[in-house]
Amino acid sequence: MELAISVITGLMILGALYAIHAKDLLSSVIACGIVGYSLVICFLLLKAPDLAIVQIVVDTITLIIMVAVVLDSSREEKYSKPDTMGYVSAATGIILIFIFLWFFIASIQQLDVxxxxxxxxxxxxxxxxxxxxGSANLVTGVVFDFRGYDTMGEAVVLVTAVLGVLTILRLKGKK
Amino acid sequence: MIAYIMCFILFLVGLYGVITRRNLVKIAVSLSIMEISIFLLFALIGYVDGGVAPIVDPADPVKTYVDPLPQAMVLTAIVIGLATTAMLMTIIIRLYRKYGTFDIREIKNLRG
Structure with a gap:
């Protein structure tokens, strides 16, 4: 089981690297789809069918939104040689990676095998x-009963996001 | 253990993308990759060897289920991730219509 998950996660890492380095933005977005759909297989292997159903729907919607944005543009990423800011952000990245590594090593000891x-x-x-x-599905029982307020907050976030999207798309920009 | 480490590497790949890319669409893609690695970590934490999906069948009582609590949390997080991604892409499309480019440095220079 652990081996299967690791192999699929390795494929996800390859897809993610390709998504970050692809020249064409459309291939980049589709490669992001690889990562999302591999996650569905991982969820099925980890015995989480509810998550698999939700993730496959959400990933399709995300892909549609991103493809709609990319098709509207020139689609290519212009190559630009690294400047001072590029080196600064690379250094920040390395420092951040070491900080996260330290936290990961500290927290992995607390986790169960x-x-x-x-x-x-x-x-x-x-x-x-x-x-x-009264719900045979325990995940539904937790989401809608024990953590009902949590789910209500989630619904509020969704409504706010929809209102934000509608507002931003309707605004007239300053010339 | 290997699965946790692979999950962490996936997170680092997303972080690398967010920091080094200049293209707004690629930054959004990297953010969603980081999100996905966190979902995978939560699902891994709740897994029990030989457990079945947490759906109770009264006719056939099974003793071991996988942990339903991380699954419920990830269910909330996935939907909120969709909301943030939609918001992000809307802002990106507005910026593209105003400045005609996805490059963040160029947008900064054009703002003037």
Missing amino acids: LGKSTLRMAGPYIEGAAYKT
Whole structure:
């Protein structure tokens, strides 16, 4: 199981590198689609069918939005040789990578080994959620019942994003 | 352990893209790659060996389920990720219509 996940994640890394370095913006966006759809396979292997369904829908919508933006433009990324700002951002990147590496090493020791999760929080959910919420699917029970306010906040974020998109697209720019 | 490390490498690839690219579309793509690596990490944390998907069947009680809590959190995060990506792409399309380029340095110079 771990080997399969690792191989698929390796393919995702290759897709991500291609997406970052592609000359044509359309290939870059499609390569981002590779990463998203590989995640669906990972979710299925990790026994999360709800996440797989949501991710496949969301990834398709994201791809459609990005392709719509890219097709509207000249589609090519102009090559420009690195200047001072380029070196500054590369140095910042290296420093950030070391900071994240330190945090990763510190946090990996706290995590359980893959496949030996101890279900500290989820024990009560699994014991009684089906009876308390009346939902056979425990994920739905958690999202819509135990964490209902969380889901309401999510709906507010979605409405705000839709309003923002509509407002920005309708504004008239200054000349 | 290898899966966690691969997940972390995917995050670093996204970070590298955000920092070094100048094209706004590529920055958006890199951000969504970082997001995807975090979703994968959460799904990995909740996995239990030999567990089944957390759907209860009263006729056939199974003892081990995978952890439903990280899955519920990722479900929320995926939808919010869609909202932020849509917002980002809208702002990018507005910038392209105003300045005629995706390059952030060029936009900075044109602003004047």
